[in-house]
Amino acid sequence: MSRTASYRDIKADIRARIRAGQWPPGAALPGEEELARFYEAARATINRAMRELAEEGLIERKRRAGSRVREAPRRQARFDIPLVRREIEDLGAAYRYALLKSRLAVPSVAIRERLALAPGVRARHLLCLHSADARPYQLEDRWISLAATPEAADADFSTESPNEWLVRRVPFSTAEISFSAVAADAATARALECDEGEALFRLERQTWIDERPITYVRLTFRPGHRVTARY
Amino acid sequence: MSRTASYRDIKADIRARIRAGQWPPGAALPGEEELARFYEAARATINRAMRELAEEGLIERKRRAGSRVREAPRRQARFDIPLVRREIEDLGAAYRYALLKSRLAVPSVAIRERLALAPGVRARHLLCLHSADARPYQLEDRWISLAATPEAADADFSTESPNEWLVRRVPFSTAEISFSAVAADAATARALECDEGEALFRLERQTWIDERPITYVRLTFRPGHRVTARY
DNA sequence: GAGTGGTCTAGACCACGCC
DNA sequence: GCGTGGTCTAGACCACTCG
Numbered sequence: 460m461s462r463t464a465s466y467r468d469i470k471a472d473i474r475a476r477i478r479a480g481q482w483p484p485g486a487a488l489p490g491e492e493e494l495a496r497f498y499e500a501a502r503a504t505i506n507r508a509m510r511e512l513a514e515e516g517l518i519e520r521k522r523r524a525g526s527r528v529r530e531a532p533r534r535q536a537r538f539d540i541p542l543v544r545r546e547i548e549d550l551g552a553a554y555r556y557a558l559l560k561s562r563l564a565v566p567s568v569a570i571r572e573r574l575a576l577a578p579g580v581r582a583r584h585l586l587c588l589h590s591a592d593a594r595p596y597q598l599e600d601r602w603i604s605l606a607a608t609p610e611a612a613d614a615d616f617s618t619e620s621p622n623e624w625l626v627r628r629v630p631f632s633t634a635e636i637s638f639s640a641v642a643a644d645a646a647t648a649r650a651l652e653c654d655e656g657e658a659l660f661r662l663e664r665q666t667w668i669d670e671r672p673i674t675y676v677r678l679t680f681r682p683g684h685r686v687t688a689r690y
Numbered sequence: 691m692s693r694t695a696s697y698r699d700i701k702a703d704i705r706a707r708i709r710a711g712q713w714p715p716g717a718a719l720p721g722e723e724e725l726a727r728f729y730e731a732a733r734a735t736i737n738r739a740m741r742e743l744a745e746e747g748l749i750e751r752k753r754r755a756g757s758r759v760r761e762a763p764r765r766q767a768r769f770d771i772p773l774v775r776r777e778i779e780d781l782g783a784a785y786r787y788a789l790l791k792s793r794l795a796v797p798s799v800a801i802r803e804r805l806a807l808a809p810g811v812r813a814r815h816l817l818c819l820h821s822a823d824a825r826p827y828q829l830e831d832r833w834i835s836l837a838a839t840p841e842a843a844d845a846d847f848s849t850e851s852p853n854e855w856l857v858r859r860v861p862f863s864t865a866e867i868s869f870s871a872v873a874a875d876a877a878t879a880r881a882l883e884c885d886e887g888e889a890l891f892r893l894e895r896q897t898w899i900d901e902r903p904i905t906y907v908r909l910t911f912r913p914g915h916r917v918t919a920r921y
Numbered sequence: 922g923a924g925t926g927g928t929c930t931a932g933a934c935c936a937c938g939c940c
Numbered sequence: 941g942c943g944t945g946g947t948c949t950a951g952a953c954c955a956c957t958c959g
Binding site (some may be wrong): 477478484504531532533534535536538539540541542545626627630633634635636637638639640641642643656657658659660661683684685686688689690 | 708709715748762763764766767768769770771773774776777852857858861862864865866867869870871872873887888889890891914915916918919920921
């Protein structure tokens with residue numbers, strides 16, 4: 460390393476050494492002070508490099524025990540979940556939104572439990588279609604708890620999608636998201652203009668504000684949809 | 691803030707203020723120095739708090755322009771991609787691995803381009819089944835470039851899955867991963883013991899070492915599979 | 922108990938991007 | 941230009957955890 464060893468350089472160098480086998484999986488790395496002497500850098504600089512390597516899942520750090528190369532490097536991928544509107548516009552297509560259904564209703568048990576509602580309590584239910592160049596792109600099936608967001612009872616979702624309405628209005632503290640594959644049922648096939656039984660990509664998301672469920676949504680995409688991440 | 695304002699406290703406080711509407715979307719936040727005075731902390735501490743908020747997608751930072759609250763908070767989810775073996779063992783099920791097919795072959799054009807191979811060049815092709823409690827869990831269809839990993843030509847994958855073999859042996863610098871939904875074709879249905887045409891979750895992954903493609907794999911999961919992340 | 926990472930400070934210089 | 945974030949330093953104290 461030359462005189463200007465940035466934390467990036469150090470990170471890259473350590474990563475390269477691990478790859479090269481200088482420190483095999485499970486091996487202990489030198490302590491921060493030793494590395495600081497070696498790279499002629501301040502310990503804070505080493506610390507940042509090591510901290511980021513740990514966050515990336517390449518090494519493990521423990522207080523008294525020091526840093527070790529992970530046996531099986533933790534693999535994680537970070538996916539961006541854009542607003543549908545942006546997603547479609549980024550494709551260079553014209554975005555169109557349509558509200559298919561809007562009502563106050565008592566949800567099924569599964570939804571009720573997700574939203575932590577008492578039996579018989581109503582919630583806002585919405586069914587919306589997001590289209591790209593007039594072709595169905597994503598079907599949105601959403602429930603909004605009125606306990607957390609009473610304004611949702613009277614909100615008008617005929618021109619603004621609930622997604623954007625929520626983003627503007629309701630912050631959340633926690634979210635859970637999951638991906639799966641489902642066969643198109645009759646109603647979904649009709650809405651997305653695809654064949655019944657076709658394999659569709661589905662994204663489910665639920666958000667909470669301070670432990671209180673806000674909304675649960677099922678997004679079902681047109682055939683062929685995929686999400687991608689690089690790292 | 692009290693006397694010991696850690697970067698975590700500061701982060702939480704700023705986040706809370708943004709949520710509370712003190713700085714609406716698009717608003718400029720005070721500069722680091724001003725925040726440092728306000729929180730009675732060193733600028734480095736403020737910097738760390740702000741840097742992490744930016745990384746989480748809540749704010750945007752630019753050199754000369756300062757920090758702003760994002761208009762639409764960037765939503766990103768981080769998924770852990772465990773080794774199948776671990777995934778299955780974590781379910782409390784017995785893991786079993788079977789090599790269904792192993793050969794050297796000239797890949798299709800699509801695969802050839804992914805692996806950046808010249809026409810007619812052979813690569814290692816593997817088809818493996820990972821089972822949980824003797825029930826098919828995941829079908830692995832993998833190509834390995836011999837250009838990047840010549841040892842793969844002679845490796846024995848009959849007891850060790852190529853995944854684990856690669857993890858132990860070949861580091862990668864970049865990976866691309868994508869999720870989608872596919873209908874089970876005849877061969878896949880047979881292997882996974884499901885119905886043809888059934889909707890299945892698929893994970894594709896390609897890795898590179900210094901721009902050189904190493905491997906491309908398609909993992910197709912048994913019906914009902916899902917991946918989940920919280921954030 | 923003692924060693925290692927976790928964090929904070931005060932001060933400094935630098936580089937990028939608006940004006 | 942010049943202001944803001946990006947980074948580095950040297951030194952310090954703390955907290956966790958292993959032996």
